[in-house]
Amino acid sequence: MSSPAISPSPPLRLLAIETSTDRMSVAVGDGSPGGLSLSYSGPGAAQSSANLLPTVGQLLGEAGWSLAELAAVVFARGPGSFTGLRTACAVTQGLAYGAQAQGVEGGLPVLPVDTLLALAEEARWLSEQAGGAVPEVIVAMLDARMGEVYVAVYAVRHQRVVSEPLQAPRLCAPAELAAFLQPIPGASEPAVLLAGNVFDTYGDALMGLPGQRQAAWPTATALLRLAPALLREGLAVAAHEAMPLYVRDKVAQTTDERERLRLAQTASAAG
Template sequence: MKILAIEASTEALSAALFDSAQPDGTAEVFEIAPRAHAQRLLPAAQQLLDQAGLGLADLDGLAFARGPGAFTGLRIAAGLVQGLAAGAGLPVVGISTLAVVAARALDQIPEAGRVQVVQDARMGEIYTATFARADLPVSDDVERVMAPADLEVATGSDTIRAGNGWALVVESQALAEQTVYVEAPHAADVARLAWPMLRDGQGRPAAEALPVYVRDDVARKPGGSR
């Protein structure tokens, strides 16, 4: 099964080409490119297809990081995947950005059983959820947005931390520095998490490739009503 995956939830962007026959050989283009997602994502995806000698018709599905994350990046990724999937008649899977970060962190630390992910939501807030290794990509709790001072920091011995928002938690709660294993999501992990879902027929039509913002009102002031 061949899957093209797109990720644009943060200042980083990435595209990955996954083949279930060689799951450890996933090809990925990854860049830190603020405000360049619209210009760079499609060329990155095309580069991977060209290098593999494949076209969209050779794929079995598309996957993308559905959020939460930067509103503009999420819309760009969803729009790109919608267009490609509609044109090629391919199924789509959206994966939580927080789960994508969690998966990479748990890969790095085999002895960890859970990971608490905290991503910078801007406007003085964070996105957060906790994931158990056995349940990925499903979260232990609801993805939510909150002030970093309100986060209940997990203290279990088998729980690690990941995400680019931990510095906000450390500062707001006057904590000791925390060991954070992964900050940026990667499209390679989007594809890896999407594979079992596409394999099991859980792909959705192109029109259902929609972002999940968690915080819907980007224009509100921090501390305002949700």
């Protein structure tokens, strides 16, 4: 059940958490262009569970905000690292419920955001900051390890990434991306931006994909920029509904599965 729509009129006080990858990113701010934004980025993965809460406390202190003054806690729900996603959900729920002790009846609202949407927004922002043309479509790709990529496709309208994806997050072998993206819905080739952290690892397999390339990671500051519109759409939920988005249902592969994957990748490279 969604919470009531939250008006994004200033002053909007938000906390954003991103631990979907081996980087940890935390930010506080109002989500407006040129508005207040304090952020931290550092090692994630297993370190997130130890460092996340102290970092949240430090940033709130620097902003001069109490937990109870927040409009919502925003977090990247996945896909991504299983440990990182569980950490983000647990900390988000703990903070939301913890606000009850400071007088917030029922706790704070939470805003789950797809990690690949945050990645697409970060890529759009980086391209804009570099003076690049505004893309019509962003293909967001995140390294899923084990020879696979998380991928989703988003439209850009009026310099904003549309939250509803053209193609929903899925798991894909790099060699299969060309077939998955042909044709890329909603745009011509020059207006497509391929974005993510996959180019160094899977560059050879991605050479045939159409579009410009932008190295990017999901960040907490991207979550802040997305949050006002998402809150206005009524996408905040109660703390108990802060759940991860798992695209990969199985993290372990059998020896036979790994060998089939290796042979498929070898055949694709040879072709």
